Amino acid sequence: MTEWKDEMTAIERMTAYAKGEDIDRLPCVPIVGNTAARVIGVKVSDFRGNGELIAKAHIAAYKLFHYDNIRVFTDLYTQAEAMGSEVIYPEDETAYLGQPVIKLDPRLSNLDEIDKLRPADPYKDGNLPEHLKAMRIVVDAVGEEVPVGGAVTGPFTNSSFLVGAENLVRLTLKNPEAVHKLCQVSLESNLRYVDAVIDAGVTPSLTDAMSSSTVISPRLFRKFSLPYLKKLIDHIHDKGKKVTLHICGKTDGIWEDMVKAGADCLSIDNDADILKAKELVGDRVMLMGNVRPSETMLEGTVEDVRKATVEVVRKVYDSPKGFIVASGCSLPTETPFENIHEMLNTVRRIGNPFAIKDATSIVA
Amino acid sequence: MEKEELLRQIADAVVEMEEDTVEELAQQSLTAGIDAYETIDLGLAKGMERAGQLFDEEEYFVPELLMCSDAMNVGIDVLKPHLKSENVSKKGKVVIGVVEGDTHDIGKNLVRLMMETGGFEVLDLGRDIPPAEFVSKAEEYGADIIGIATLMTTTMPGMKEVVDILANKGIRDKYKVIVGGGPISPAFAKKIGADGYARNAADAVKVAEKLLGNTDLALGA
Numbered sequence: 001m002t003e004w005k006d007e008m009t010a011i012e013r014m015t016a017y018a019k020g021e022d023i024d025r026l027p028c029v030p031i032v033g034n035t036a037a038r039v040i041g042v043k044v045s046d047f048r049g050n051g052e053l054i055a056k057a058h059i060a061a062y063k064l065f066h067y068d069n070i071r072v073f074t075d076l077y078t079q080a081e082a083m084g085s086e087v088i089y090p091e092d093e094t095a096y097l098g099q100p101v102i103k104l105d106p107r108l109s110n111l112d113e114i115d116k117l118r119p120a121d122p123y124k125d126g127n128l129p130e131h132l133k134a135m136r137i138v139v140d141a142v143g144e145e146v147p148v149g150g151a152v153t154g155p156f157t158n159s160s161f162l163v164g165a166e167n168l169v170r171l172t173l174k175n176p177e178a179v180h181k182l183c184q185v186s187l188e189s190n191l192r193y194v195d196a197v198i199d200a201g202v203t204p205s206l207t208d209a210m211s212s213s214t215v216i217s218p219r220l221f222r223k224f225s226l227p228y229l230k231k232l233i234d235h236i237h238d239k240g241k242k243v244t245l246h247i248c249g250k251t252d253g254i255w256e257d258m259v260k261a262g263a264d265c266l267s268i269d270n271d272a273d274i275l276k277a278k279e280l281v282g283d284r285v286m287l288m289g290n291v292r293p294s295e296t297m298l299e300g301t302v303e304d305v306r307k308a309t310v311e312v313v314r315k316v317y318d319s320p321k322g323f324i325v326a327s328g329c330s331l332p333t334e335t336p337f338e339n340i341h342e343m344l345n346t347v348r349r350i351g352n353p354f355a356i357k358d359a360t361s362i363v364a
Numbered sequence: 365m366e367k368e369e370l371l372r373q374i375a376d377a378v379v380e381m382e383e384d385t386v387e388e389l390a391q392q393s394l395t396a397g398i399d400a401y402e403t404i405d406l407g408l409a410k411g412m413e414r415a416g417q418l419f420d421e422e423e424y425f426v427p428e429l430l431m432c433s434d435a436m437n438v439g440i441d442v443l444k445p446h447l448k449s450e451n452v453s454k455k456g457k458v459v460i461g462v463v464e465g466d467t468h469d470i471g472k473n474l475v476r477l478m479m480e481t482g483g484f485e486v487l488d489l490g491r492d493i494p495p496a497e498f499v500s501k502a503e504e505y506g507a508d509i510i511g512i513a514t515l516m517t518t519t520m521p522g523m524k525e526v527v528d529i530l531a532n533k534g535i536r537d538k539y540k541v542i543v544g545g546g547p548i549s550p551a552f553a554k555k556i557g558a559d560g561y562a563r564n565a566a567d568a569v570k571v572a573e574k575l576l577g578n579t580d581l582a583l584g585a
Contacts (some may be wrong), residue, residue: 031561093519214546216425
């Protein structure tokens with residue numbers, strides 16, 4: 001349970017932190033996704049086509065844990081689904097991709113199918129309207145006290161959901177032109193969607209799993225992912241919003257590029273070294289991360305969570321552009337509540353990071 | 365062309381992802397009367413092994429590895445009809461699949477490829493496989509190894525279920541269970557009672573060889 005009372009709301013804290021003013025504690029975001037279903041006791045599949053329920057769950061989860069950012073999120077496939085890909089909804093687990101909309105034959109001879117793709121209409125297609133509805137409800141309910149984000153899947157990753165991941169990575173080497181077409185139409189979907197997300201009063205939050213150096217080389221990232229990400233981020237900036245960019249897995253070879261793409265905050269996966277991120281790009285972007293979502297948050301004890309949280313704060317609390325204590329990726333649905341509470345309580349016990357003399361004095 | 369030189373060029377062409385060159389050289393090897401198995405083993409598989417090393421060293425990534433395997437498969441298609449049946453001796457039988465609830469199968473496909481080129485006989489169950497099916501298929505196939513992959517934290521409990529089913533049926537010792545995938549750690553593998561943890565596709569082959577090697581020792585073979 002929450003044993004410590006926060007002295008500031010999340011928005012007060014984030015605003016003061018950005019200005020370098022005193023704060024009661026570091027911002028903390030255990031990235032809650034479908035765990036929100038557990039908070040209100042519903043099945044994950046109940047979220048399908050039900051913006052009101054998604055909103056209710058995220059509001060309840062926020063009120064239970066009091067973290068510093070609500071991210072309206074169920075899965076990565078919402079935009080690909082709106083463009084025609086099949087998404088499978090197990091009764092009580094996170095949805096996953098079924099048949100992609102473009103069914104390429106093994107010889108890749110029907111690539112002209114790609115030309116038939118059209119960007120999704122966020123107000124009509126798939127479950128996008130319900131996600132937008134969820135965002136509006138959340139902002140109305142708690143938007144005064146906590147920043148609200150809407151999950152947007154980046155162009156390269158969305159492309160992989162349109163043709164299948166294996167086909168997309170093959171095409172990066174076999175037919176670059178096809179990949180550019182896919183990324184372009186995904187970007188157009190993204191642009192429409194982020195406009196709608198911003199109109200809903202919410203900040204787009206970018207996830208781009210397939211851009212990871214665990215999958216493609218930094219060279220291919222720069223060729224196929226970066227140009228489209230940059231256009232997307234420029235567009236969001238033009239609308240006056242800051243951008244958090246999460247790329248899963250290994251990313252150290254592309255941090256510079258993620259900064260170049262214009263991201264204001266990099267969300268660092270637990271597979272990457274966040275101390276190194278502080279040294280290399282911490283002077284230019286805020287960092288968030290990277291307690292292990294599965295080993296520590298799902299499987300670990302409360303004590304494990306406390307230790308991991310202290311450890312990451314010791315490493316990164318003094319990152320020049322700021323640091324948000326977070327999980328390295330979205331939390332698994334069944335993450336125990338006490339572990340989520342413990343991450344926040346640890347940060348509360350550590351208190352004001354500006355009052356810290358040195359890393360060794362950080363205890364909780 | 366010397367035999368060694370030809371085999372070396374085939375391996376190089378696999379590493380360089382050149383399907384057409386592989387096809388052409390594989391044909392040449394047959395014309396030159398080189399044993400098809402030898403060309404696969406010392407040419408194609410050698411090249412794939414080097415591709416695996418490059419993947420390990422982060423010179424190659426998933427796209428490159430897939431393209432190398434495409435090139436290798438072109439060569440195998442040419443050579444397969446010419447294989448003599450006695451030289452298809454295999455290191456062991458593996459059933460492999462992605463656990464139920466997860467349809468990410470790039471990683472699993474790479475493991476299958478590397479295992480096949482590493483000399484294992486592999487039955488690929490596909491993705492989204494219920495735990496009980498891993499066991500029933502392993503029994504049917506007479507597998508030595510059960511390989512279970514997942515990329516998602518949500519489906520990790522399914523891995524433990526496979527081990528538990530084996531134990532409940534009293535056939536746990538018949539199989540070596542290897543787990544791997546994004547969220548999996550050696551600690552998790554140990555916790556659920558798996559025999560091995562594979563860091564990546566190249567590693568999976570080494571782990572499998574090691575585990576079966578140990579079995580032989582344990583049996584006094």
